Structures are given as structure tokens and as C-alpha cells.
Amino acid sequence: MIIKLIGGILVVSSCAASGCIMSRKSRYRIEDIEEMKKAVSFYKGSVCAMGLSAGEAFRETALRIKGAVKSIFEDAAEQTEKREFSDIQQIWKNAVDKNVPSLFLNSEDMETLYSFGAIAGFMDRQQQRENAELIISELERIQKKAGEKCAREEKLFPSAGALCGMLLCILLF
Amino acid sequence: MGIKEEIYSVSGGRIREIFEKTDSAFFENAEEIRLREGQSIKIIMKNKAVFIGGNGKPSKEGSDAAISAEDLKIMVSFMSGYSPYAYKELISSGFMSIPGGHRAGIAGHAVILDGKVDMVKDISSLNIRIAHEKKGCAEGILKYITGGGKIKNTAVVSPPGFGKTTVLRDLIRSISNRGTNVSLVDERSEIAAVFRGKAQCDIGKNTDVLDGFPKAEGMLMALRSLSPQIIACDEIGGERDIEAVKEISVCGVGLLCTVHGRTMAEVRNRLNTGADEFDIFVFLKKNEKGGRYACVYDRAEKLLGEEELNDN
Numbered sequence: 122m123i124i125k126l127i128g129g130i131l132v133v134s135s136c137a138a139s140g141c142i143m144s145r146k147s148r149y150r151i152e153d154i155e156e157m158k159k160a161v162s163f164y165k166g167s168v169c170a171m172g173l174s175a176g177e178a179f180r181e182t183a184l185r186i187k188g189a190v191k192s193i194f195e196d197a198a199e200q201t202e203k204r205e206f207s208d209i210q211q212i213w214k215n216a217v218d219k220n221v222p223s224l225f226l227n228s229e230d231m232e233t234l235y236s237f238g239a240i241a242g243f244m245d246r247q248q249q250r251e252n253a254e255l256i257i258s259e260l261e262r263i264q265k266k267a268g269e270k271c272a273r274e275e276k277l278f279p280s281a282g283a284l285c286g287m288l289l290c291i292l293l294f
Numbered sequence: 295m296g297i298k299e300e301i302y303s304v305s306g307g308r309i310r311e312i313f314e315k316t317d318s319a320f321f322e323n324a325e326e327i328r329l330r331e332g333q334s335i336k337i338i339m340k341n342k343a344v345f346i347g348g349n350g351k352p353s354k355e356g357s358d359a360a361i362s363a364e365d366l367k368i369m370v371s372f373m374s375g376y377s378p379y380a381y382k383e384l385i386s387s388g389f390m391s392i393p394g395g396h397r398a399g400i401a402g403h404a405v406i407l408d409g410k411v412d413m414v415k416d417i418s419s420l421n422i423r424i425a426h427e428k429k430g431c432a433e434g435i436l437k438y439i440t441g442g443g444k445i446k447n448t449a450v451v452s453p454p455g456f457g458k459t460t461v462l463r464d465l466i467r468s469i470s471n472r473g474t475n476v477s478l479v480d481e482r483s484e485i486a487a488v489f490r491g492k493a494q495c496d497i498g499k500n501t502d503v504l505d506g507f508p509k510a511e512g513m514l515m516a517l518r519s520l521s522p523q524i525i526a527c528d529e530i531g532g533e534r535d536i537e538a539v540k541e542i543s544v545c546g547v548g549l550l551c552t553v554h555g556r557t558m559a560e561v562r563n564r565l566n567t568g569a570d571e572f573d574i575f576v577f578l579k580k581n582e583k584g585g586r587y588a589c590v591y592d593r594a595e596k597l598l599g600e601e602e603l604n605d606n
Contacts, residue, residue, distance in 0.1 A: 174377035177490070201376055207306060207368050209376040245379045245413075 125294055132293070133286035140282020147271035149225040151264060156190040157230075158260045161237060164194075165253035168246060175209055175241045176201030189223035196220065213238025233259050297321040297424060300394030306368035309335065312359055315350025327422040331366060334359045366417045373398060375490075378413075383506070386411045387482070395425035395487030395494035425487060427495055431457075432464035434601030438590045439550075439574050445469060445524055447549040447571055451561055452578035457586055458552040459484050459528055461578060461603065463495055465550060466526050470498020476550075477522035479504045479512030485528055510534035517542055526550040536568035543571040558595050578603070 163185050167178035179198035183191050196216035206212045217234055226234065233256060240252035298318035305313050312335060320337050328336040334345040334353065347353030373390050374381045384390050390398045402417035439448045448465070452458050463485050470476045478501050480486050487494040488505040497503065502520050504512040509527050513535075516525050525542055527535075530551045542549060549571065555561045556577075562569045570593070577589045586603040
């Protein structure tokens with residue numbers, strides 16, 4: 122009986138933990154979006170205020186952010202120096218694709234992330250500023266939506282996990 | 295890094311592929327590399343010019359290796375690190391600096407904004423002028439401009455293409471390495487050839503570079519903030535330059551400048567009363583064999599001596 126009780130507690134707590142982990146994914150997604158927002162803002166400053174080239178701006182931005190987004194900017198800076206691609210949009214896509222496994226973003230977020238590559242490089246500073254602001258506002262919109270979803274999931278997933286665990290216990294014992 | 299690697303590092307598209315196969319000796323001996331839409335790459339050396347084919351070897355003009363507008367566009371994008379916007383001011387002046395101190399002249403269609411060239415679009419040709427630093431070429435001139443622990447105000451004079459900038463750069467390097475603080479105002483990034491914040495040419499240990507500054511503003515800013523013993527500047531001539539030269543001279547700071555011209559009359563015509571601020575005038579000339587030499591005059595137009603320039 123004691124063994125069954127211990128087993129039951131273990132099943133319920135591990136299911137609840139799984140629910141917590143699932144809900145954390147939404148939190149990580151928000152953190153990635155936040156980092157990306159910061160990065161676009163730094164990039165905008167580097168290009169518009171400091172007059173840096175795209176590669177220099179990628180490098181400068183990478184110094185100020187963290188996580189997978191930092192790696193994207195580092196890779197983009199490196200590839201810009203190597204000049205292996207004919208345009209910066211390809212460089213950006215390549216850098217993003219390389220770091221996809223470390224990101225918690227969904228397809229909508231990824232689309233916004235890819236669109237950043239289109240604003241870097243060719244256009245003049247003013248247009249880059251406007252486009253960067255557009256991307257930041259889009260990221261803010263996504264982040265707000267993700268925040269609401271995250272709040273719901275943080276409540277729902279752990280309790281749903283615990284309930285699943287209880288159901289399992291009933292079925293097993 | 296050799297000249298080939300320096301040029302290759304900023305080349306794109308088909309041009310990059312051709313340069314990869316081209317013998318580095320062509321680059322080492324090149325004075326100019328001309329890239330024109332619809333034509334083969336042309337490398338101009340001291341005594342000859344060759345067209346480069348698709349296999350990177352010399353070929354006939356109009357061979358299989360004609361450059362397209364797209365190749366030139368990619369080349370400009372690569373030269374600017376995919377960021378033409380960051381070099382807009384230079385591009386609208388018709389040139390860009392590239393690694394190694396080389397300069398790419400740009401021809402295309404001007405986009406005019408408020409009566410000024412805002413950008414160059416539809417780029418149809420690039421002329422890469424290869425920088426060959428000639429260290430020690432002005433060694434013979436130094437004795438005329440130094441003396442009594444002071445550097446005399448000196449103007450290096452010649453028409454374009456006689457090596458004024460090369461001589462000025464060598465004088466700056468020599469004087470700077472002797473412990474004199476030099477402020478170099480390099481409006482067109484020609485002397486120090488600054489590329490992404492780093493001087494590509496040796497301009498001495500005690501030289502501060504004001505890169506991209508308009509000459510007059512740069513000279514006065516250097517005077518106020520950098521405590522220079524010498525202010526160096528290329529191609530002075532405008533009214534504001536002359537005013538700046540006079541102010542610097544009054545403050546007891548030495549001047550090292552270049553001026554376009556062939557004769558003292560032309561210099562006086564260009565500098566007006568500003569010419570009185572200079573103690574030494576170095577006129578660069580070419581002999582029949584194309585070798586360069588300098589005729590050094592004092593303010594009273596008395597010939598102090600003639601010196602061959604060491605071009606090797």
C-alpha cells in the first residue's frame with residue numbers, strides 16, 4: 122500500500138512538473154521575443170545614430186543581448202564579413218535557420234524574425250529606422266498576445282498535468 | 295594580405311570568380327582596375343593594359359567575361375559591407391575606400407536631392423585605383439622643411455597624378471615618427487585611407503586622423519582640441535581653407551599641405567594671401583622617362599634645390 126502511495130505521488134508530481142515545463146516554454150518564447158525586440162532596437166540605434174554598416178551593427182547588437190538571439194546576430198556578423206552570400210537577406214535567413222533549435226518561437230514569430238533580414242542593408246537610414254520601428258511594434262503585438270496566452274497556460278498546464286497524473290493513478294491502481 | 299586578397303575580399307558575383315583565378319602578379323603591378331558594364335575587366339599597369347577573360351587569364355577585349363550591371367551592384371554592396379547607406383556621403387562624392395587603402399571611383403546615374411548629389415544609382419563602372427605606399431619617397435625633401443627644431447610651413451604643389459598625396463603621406467609619416475604630433479585632416483580618406491575606423495596606410499606613430507572632416511572645420515577643430523605641432527591637409531584652395539590656414543599659422547602650429555598647380559603664379563592665384571603663410575614650396579615634376587623629382591623653393595621663390603623622389 123505504501124509503495125502504491127509513493128508511486129501515485131510520483132506519477133502525479135511528475136505529470137504536474139511536465140505541465141509546468143510546458144507552461145515554461147511560453148515564458149521562454151516571451152523572453153526570446155523580448156530579446157529580439159531589444160536587438161532590433163539596438164540595431165536601429167547602431168545604424169541610424171552611429172552610422173554603422175550592417176555587419177558592424179550586427180556585431181555591436183550581439184554584445185548587448187543574450188541567448189539564441191545573440192547567436193543569430195553573431196552568426197550574421199560573421200557571415201557578413203565573409204561575404205559568401207550576395208545579399209544580406211540570405212545571410213540573415215541562414216543565421217536564423219542555424220539557431221532555430223535554440224529558439225522557442227512559433228511560425229508567426231519566425232516570420233517576423235525573417236522579415237528583419239529584409240530591412241537590413243540596402244535602404245537608407247531613415248527607411249531602416251521606419252522599418253525597424255514597424256518590426257518592434259509587430260513584436261510588441263506578438264509579445265502581448267503571447268503574454269496573455271502564457272498567463273492562461275501557467276495556470277492551466279500544471280493543474281492539467283496533476284489531473285492527468287491522478288487519472289493515470291486511477292487507471293493503474 | 296596582398297593586393298589580390300584585399301581586392302578579392304570586397305569583390306562579388308562574377309568579378310569575384312574571375313579575380314580568384316587571376317594571377318596575383320597582375321594585382322601587384324596594377325595601377326588601376328577598370329570594371330565597366332558590358333566589358334571585360336581591364337587591369338592597367340605602368341606600361342601596359344590587359345583585359346582579363348573568364349578563366350582569369352589575359353584575353354582579347356570583349357571576350358566571354360563581360361561584367362553585368364548586377365555584378366557591379368554586388369561589388370558596391372560588398373565594398374560597403376552590404377550597407378551602401380553607411381557610405382552614402384562617400385558614394386555621392388563618387389568614390390569609396392576599400393581595404394588596403396585602395397579607392398574605387400564610381401560612375402553611374404546621380405540622384406539629386408536639394409540640388410546636391412544624394413546617391414549614385416545604376417552604377418555602370420568602377421575604377422579601382424591601387425594604392426602603392428612608397429615609404430621613403432620624400433626622404434630627400436625632409437632636409438628642406440626641417441631645421442632649428444621646427445618644421446617649416448610647407449606646400450607640396452603639382453597637377454593631379456604627380457604623387458602629391460604620396461609625398462604628403464611620406465612626409466607626415468617621417469615627421470610623426472620623429473616624435474612630432476601631427477593632426478591629419480583627411481577629408482576624402484585618401485592619405486590615411488581609413489577603412490572602418492582603421493588607417494590602411496602607415497602615417498606614423500604620432501598622427502591623429504580626422505577622417506571625413508571638411509578641411510577648414512577639421513583643421514580648426516584639430517587646432518582647438520588636439521594640441522598638434524603640425525596640421526596636415528590635402529588639396530587646400532577654397533576661401534574657408536585659406537582662412538583656416540591663416541588662423542593656424544598665427545597660432546604657431548606648423549602646416550603641411552598640398553595644392554594643385556604647376557607654377558608659383560598658379561599657387562598664388564589659388565591661395566591668394568594664404569600663400570604668404572608658407573615657407574617652403576615643393577613642386578613635383580616628371581622627367582622625360584616618367585621619373586619624378588621635386589624642385590624646392592622658399593617663400594621668395596628662390597630655388598633651394600632639386601631632389602629625385604625615391605619611387606621604389
